[in-house]
Amino acid sequence: MTQLLRVQNFVVSSDGFGAGEGQSLERPFGHADPATMMAWAGATASWPNRTDPGGSRGLDDYFTRDFSHNIGAEIMGAHKFSPHRGPWENHEWQGWWGDEPPFHTPVFVMTHHPRPSFTLSDTTFHFVDGSPAEVLEQAREAAQGRDVRLGGGATVVREFLDADLVDTLHVAVAPVELGAGARLWTSPEELHERFHCDVVPSPSGVTHHLFWRR
């Protein structure tokens, strides 16, 4: 079986930004509101952070529950892990996700600043410095035959696209304009030369773009 590198449930604004400007401890997505960007997933029965019963089991639920399907490791950028820039001043910060991170696999955080690995529940965070191809090789080995999820942010997805390492992408375009921030694309058409694409509008208002290699 091929081990794919997959982008899953990555949300961008209608103008192509994965996050807004001005990331801080209080605002992990900068001026973007993550609740609005992720509303389509949050309304589904499979949303892992759901506290009330119910939730939809339609199209958006398929994408939400597919998030971890056959995934054995995640790669993310340093800014997805932390608002901090530069060398780690201490190791108190352990990510935005509390004691039960939603990954349940090894996670490789790309950073130039070394830090020891640590484990929270069934997720272990490793801090790695290297090219996209090198980090992917480490993540593939950790995934033990399963696929690797490329978790973002937008800048990291673009780096892996530039290195032609991405096999499939699911990008949900939310009906929100951000105007500025971390850009994934100017238009999804930028990917059409290298990828097949299905464009699937959801009743929730997002449009799912599904790309796979030609």
Added chain:
Amino acid sequence: MTQLLRVQNFVVSSDGFGAGEGQSLERPFGHADPATMMAWAGATASWPNRTDPGGSRGLDDYFTRDFSHNIGAEIMGAHKFSPHRGPWENHEWQGWWGDEPPFHTPVFVMTHHPRPSFTLSDTTFHFVDGSPAEVLEQAREAAQGRDVRLGGGATVVREFLDADLVDTLHVAVAPVELGAGARLWTSPEELHERFHCDVVPSPSGVTHHLFWRR
């Protein structure tokens, strides 16, 4: 966790038939051509019977790979298992699927005619006589906390719908007219009073109807 009863990847013709007329050993779907009805799934990368590499990884692939997601048992009608009618003359017939059936769980075949259970690879077939509610109870217990798939055919799906036991349905409407056969519905609107519904056209030509309880 609730254990759902789910209809998954059930294909009907544009006029609402799950299979044609005149089932026989050579034609499990009667005058319907299963290759045409299932073409949307057969073209995907996740199709379990795929012999050549490749295959699409777009919308239809999500449904194909979701077939076994969190499923712990299947319920099927006798006509999905065999073209035979009446008491079993012998036990040589072991289904249409060869030595590696695609279920990988216990399967409960609804029949008035007793027969001993048997196992092929990781699928065990049980033959059970009872009401839909009784059979569902057996399947739920066997599923050990996971969901139960209702595999069809159309008549069996209708029986479980009439007993109000179905939680979710994914029905793929193929661009094929059959004119006669085992009918699931005259129109999908028959279910709208009891179920929410997303209608999702696929570039492959099928239209996916996703229903979940109101």
